[in-house]
Amino acid sequence: MNAVFYILAALTLAGGLATVLLKQLVHCALAVTVAFAGLALLFLQLDAQFAGFAQILVYIGAVAILIVFAILLTRGSELPKDGVFSKTWFLGLVIAAAVFAVLGWAVLASVSAVPQQNAVPSVTVRDIGIALVGRYVLPLEIVALLLTAATIGAVIVAMHEKERPR
């Protein structure tokens, strides 16, 4: 626990909050990249270098772009005329607060029971690679299947049925 952690946590949470609260959708998308970046930095702080950089590559490099595309594709740049929050916003807020309360309680109550290891684990990318095609080969293939399915599904869903004959 040190200053860096607090800064990063604050950055992440601020990014998250800004995402939820900002009006302009593109601003939200940019704010969420800040949250992603903060998370990536937290990963780095947790000595998960590979995961941190992968987070930046995938989330900031690809998911954020995708979100931005989606916003532009749905005319999201314009500010909505009748408010950005749904009518049941209060209920949502209550649920979120409740969930946080439960989670926080669970964390505080249980975490001290978990044995903790404070030495820095020495994990190289090579270890990850070996694990990937070794122990985790089945999840790997499943992820491949999932990704392929997701490609096909997302493309089919998003593809515009071309009306003009080609």
Added chain:
Amino acid sequence: MTVVENKAERAEGWNRPQVIEPDGEGELLEVAMGPHHPSTHGVFRMDVALDGERVVRLKPVFGYLHRNHEKIAEGASYLASMPYTDRLDYFCSLTNNWAYALAVEKLVGQVVPERAEYIRVILAELTRVQNHASSIGFLIQEMGASGTPLMYAFKEREKILDLFESLTGSRMMCNYMRFGGCRVDVSASWLDATRKVVAGLPAFVDEFEALLSSNEILMARCQGVGILRPELAINAGVSGPMLRGSGVNYDVRKVDHYGIYDRFKFRIPLGDHGDIYDRYMVRILEMRESIKIIEQALRDLPAGPIMDTRAKLRGFRPKPGEAYGRIEAPKGELGFYLISDGGLNPYRYRVRPPSLINLTILEDMCLGHNVADVVLIFGSVDIVLGEVDR
């Protein structure tokens, strides 16, 4: 070639641009390209509606350089219009001069001495070479080649302009031809210099071709883009390299037998696809033919006077009547239509600008293409705004 007579096409509205329906996804983006736009060769504007990047509507807007050439000419003497013709197609002042002189000569029935005819041919073909080189340079510039082909074209153009300047006194606005001949005679040293420049031209065209013709990017961007069907080209009055790029064998030099073009051996290159690449290649090949013509003219140049002895500068009053004279200018058929009422000024003075009329089918060629192609198609028409808007 003979035009394919397709009767089905002669149905009502066959010569109108096709209507392109947007595919319903996304909205149309209406962009004005021009009047200040890097690729419009000056002050031209195209109001483009884009469906994605596909052009579904294109309306050219003219007149940003409408300088009232015709109105001024109707208030000025016949001679005073000559320097104004320089400023029509400011790349090719000499061919403009010639077209105007030809129209006036037709009107009054003047005969041009043989030597002057040869000089006119030499100058017109030099003009054609430099115009085609620069227009290709501009076309490739639009394709984004950082100006290198344009630089090479202008390097050669400067040599030709040097010739023009040492003969006529001005680089661009030559104001050289007169009704019934030319203003000053060529000197032996000028002819030598011309021979030298002309001798260097084939190497220049070779270099140009090596740089561009087989470039994959250029081929990919130019082939199959901006196709103009020959029937439509004729119906729309398209002329010059554009018409020949569509495969129509029509060259005013061969058809009208004006000047002394009958005496020279040259061929008319024709394209088969009518796309940008064909227009580009037709220009390259025409440059080669022009070089041949100049060489022949330089070889055969006779001695003699350069002005019709009956010609007069001041107080020039043609008999009432009218005449339409046209030549094959580098950009196409350039015509002048004059009506004389017997006065000092033409009663009606009309320029038939190839650039404007070649733009008639701009929309037809652009529809359905990418917005980046519009720029190229426009460049391949080879226009000069001075002539389009006059």
Added chain:
Amino acid sequence: MIATPEATNPFFVNLDQIFVFLSNWLVGFLPAVLRPVAGVVLGVVAIVCVFPGLFALTTVFERKGLGRIQNRIGPNRVGPYGLFQPVADGIKSLTKEDIVPLRANAVVHFLAPLVLVVTVFMGFAVLPMGRNMVLVDMDAGLLFFFAMGAATELSVFMAGWSSRNKYSLLGAMRAVAQMISYEVVLLLSSVAVVMITGSLSLPKIVAAQNQYTGVFPHWYIFTPWGLAGFLMYAIAATAETNRSPFDLPEGESELVAGYHTEYSGFKFALFFLGEYLAMFSISGLGTTLFLGGWSAPFSFLVWVPSWFWFFGKVMLSIFVFIWMRGTLPRLRQDQLMNFAWKFVLPFTLLNLLVTALWRFMGEGWARWMVCTVILVAAYVVMGRVEMRSEHFGRRSYRYAE
């Protein structure tokens, strides 16, 4: 390393390590607590000074080089040989009015150039610019580089979107589409190198190439898969940095100035800077991956300082960038995208297979033959397919008398 007499000569060793020594010497004046910090700061300062300086020089040399290609001289009046041209440009940009369009999104408009410059600078952290000259040697260095590269796309989008100008937005969308397409190629073509080296750490990749057979180095470009990978990498790098012939996002012939149409003053200069820095960093990475990084091209030249080779190679690739800019027209958006997805990407994937094959075939000439044949055949066939699917080829013309 083969020991040539010069290489063991302490003078040349010192010359090679001069910057390392200099840094150590300077740091030595400080108390021991501060030394590591100071060392880092020195390294960072070096990066922040050297590359912008190089950028300034490159702009002059680009303009002069383009000039030479075009048979003219280029800038030569501002300072000796025109060398102060960038200084003047800088002063001019600094003092130029800064325009933010009224309807633009001011905050994002302001942030976009900053994000670009920052992310591009970050990439330099992992580039080894000489022996022992790398700011950070990370286990996942290459991944870090690409992670930073991915963030530049966002800045381009921010610039284009916030300007609220049609050309800007179109240019930005084009740029992003183009960059994501070629980013994949960039990643996959470097994977081949990683497969052979077995490390994502860039200094290790260089060290793996810093060996010689006879006088010739073990650069990856001198293997079939390395050459193919390098070609694809070069294409992708050109596209990634928006350089000709892939400079559509700024293609002034239709989009005026692309995503930075509405930028003036120093913000525009920052974009300019960012683009050039991206060019340096991507050339630096290419150099590191395929051209042996800071290693000498011949074993008898190892006495020449390593940083000289690194910067020499980077500048050489910059020269090729300039050369291409002076020669090639630009592609169209659809052709560019098709080229990325239908030619470069499959070819790069194939190259990965070939790389695996290369390893499994073991030493010997057979793998040279097999890999070369596969790659050349694939290139020719795919080239044909590409030309056919894009409908272009040579033509002949007829004449009428």
Added chain:
Amino acid sequence: MLGDGILKGMAETARNFFGSFVSDERLTTVEYPEQRIPTVEAARVFPFLVYDGANWEAGMRCVACQICEKECPPKCIYIEKSADKKPDFVGKQQFYPTRFDIDVSVCMSCQICVEVCPFEAIKMDTQFELATEDRFGGLLYDRKELSRSNEYYHSIHPTEAGEVDARLAEEKAKVEARAKAAAEAAAAKAAAAANPTQLAGGGS
């Protein structure tokens, strides 16, 4: 093969790049203002008024006939004719311009004024470095600013000026011859008229 056309083009530009260091043909820049492309004799930029002798006002060839003013296509010449007359180069009494303004900001350098001038008074200059910050003072030339000596004319268009001089000399000679003849005739007449009186006088 895909890419050979590109390589061919690259070779072409490389040839130009390296050629620019060795060959003048591939480095065509003329470093204006230190180097200049020699002005050709035929060059024309803006008109000037030729005067003979040392005094521009006395030697001005222009006789304010206003033909150029009328023929000038863009109408950039403005002339006011004098009330009195002065002798021209042959000594004939002629009008002269009290004002002769050319607005070079309008002039289109067409040379028609030169062609129509029957007095060889207006010619084309080759000076083109005329950029100025002053729109009105700098670009409206009055007759003093327009006048150049015949020597200057010779220096910029030697051949043409020589022809003009020859023509003028011929004309002058013709006029002089005519004048001489007229004078002789007059003298003879006078003599003839005088003689009788003389005779008469003598006779008386």
Added chain:
Amino acid sequence: MTTPLAGYLLVAALLFAIGLGGALVRRNAILVLIGIELMLNAANLNLIAFWRFGPHPEALTGMMFAIFSIAVAAAEAAVGLGLVIAIYRHTNTAELDKIDRMKG
């Protein structure tokens, strides 16, 4: 706060709540998706934190889970946003309550 782990877990919990709140509160479907994305990321943070402070970091379980989770979340984002685009194409809006009304 006694252990560093608790800090990370709390941050993750907070982020999760923010994401959940965003998903529940906002009207725009894209933002709902972003909220879900945030929740997934919070879970990722938990995974990494547990891996780091857990008893067997060399087993890589948490790390690998996080990586797989990144992949899955990315795929989810792609499909989810694709759905939003598809819905937008039909209803011309990305606002959830309006989409509701359109159906009804």
Added chain:
Amino acid sequence: MKTVEEIKAAIEAAVPGAGVEFVSNPSASAQHSLRIAPQSAVAVAKFLRDDADLAFDFLSNVTGVDWPDKEIAEKVKVMRWVTKTVDGPDGQKVDQPVEETVEETRKRIESGCLEVVYHLYSVGKKHGPLVLRMRTVNRTDQVDLPSLTPVWRSAELQEREVFDLYGVVFGGHPDLRRLLMWDGFKDHPMRRDYVEPDDFEYEPTPHDEVLKRAQERENREQRTEGPRDRGLAAG
């Protein structure tokens, strides 16, 4: 190519009631023309384009000509009674009405017209030009002519230009807007009676009209504002 007269005959044979008129051209070019009646113009044009012998498929040039209203002064001999003083039979002077022919100049305004001239060529047969002309009824309200754009596409922009500069309204033109002047412009500047807008402010070398305007303006300015220091005190 057939002569213009032959073409005229061919048209009349093919399009009954075409109303073709031969207009001779006295100048050296001898490009005689045919004036066609507007109502049958499209039919004639189609015939000219599609006839196998003529095949005028290439419309090169379209232009307008303005023939303003002419004031025609003619001398008319009029018979009328005049009171004249005649010497009466008785030597007295007597006023007496006498019939006498008097020459009188009468002025009448001959209504002008707008004329459109088409120059046709044949690409296939390589002949031309054939000059067609059409006239409007007058220059003010009856300025309609049929558009030949459906027959020859090249007329599209040129007819727009004629519309813009002369004010001929082409019926059947697909897109009849101003071509060269801006949309809000009101006049037709190529007409001979077009009055240019008064944008004169200053000209250093004025002539005739301009000089007059310069002096007028000068007087006005001096009256209202007095001389300015930036003025160019020439002369």
Added chain:
Amino acid sequence: MAVDQNLKIELGKQGIFVTTIEELYNWGRRSSVWPMQFGLACCAIEMIATTMARYDLARFGAEVFRPSPRQADLMIVSGTVTKKMAPQVVRLYNQMAEPRYVIAMGACAISGGPFKQGYNVLKGIDRYIPVDVHIPGCPPRPEALIQAFMTLQKKIDGQPLTGEGRPRHLDAEAQGEFPVPEQGEHDLEPTSNKGVWPVPITIR
């Protein structure tokens, strides 16, 4: 200030600090004038020729033709400004960032030139926007454009940073917006911007 500016900068680099901030500012401005890619008519071709190999405007560091007015410093009005185009020209000038300069290249841009008799031709762009340098000629030779460019550089050099004579862009009070004329039914409205163009008076 006869001392060569480059020399001064060089001296400054060597530690001999003779360069005041004003000189540095002016040196920077004048050495990095980026023109806007903006061609109107005939003169545009000569402008392009100026940037080409033979004349090479790049030598002065001015070959960076920017297509966007935001990044350009210099507007070369190269050719006839018609009334249809004038509002666009003025708007573009307005959209340029300060400091900005205008060169009126050629007769048409200065005064309407040979086409000034036309109904659709603006009689000089300086009726709406302030022009720094005028080049007469139709069209001016490329060298003339370079000379005009050098004239502009000289003008920039002479501009003080503070005080009375400082240029318009440094003066908070000075006009920054130049009204864009409207296209009326017969003519532009207004026909000139009196703030920029006080009608000069001629006494004939």
Added chain:
Amino acid sequence: MASSPYFSLAVLFLAAMGFGLAPLGMAWLWARMYSPPKPNAVKNAIYECGLESKGDAWMQFRSAYYLYGIIFLIFDVEAVFLLPFAVAFTGLGAAACGAMLVFVLLLVEGLAWAWAKGVLTWA
């Protein structure tokens, strides 16, 4: 702490920020002191070829961008898996490589499907 690679990165980050901000600050100072900015309605309007801008640039784009985005995302994720594999590649046996080959081929199949479906054809 200073030995951590992230510390160097943080310093570089700050330096890069400073590098971007310093000249912008200088430019701002210069504008404050000498060269006052002169915003006005025409200058601060959107540039559109010298005309008044019509319509909004923030308009609806086409799904082609999104489709490419999806495929890019998938390949980005693939690279995340491929990189550790590549690092370990030199020490792996044929079976492990086969597993990765299957992984890659599955994704390539997605690409091939998209290609066949015409998604990779930019309209």
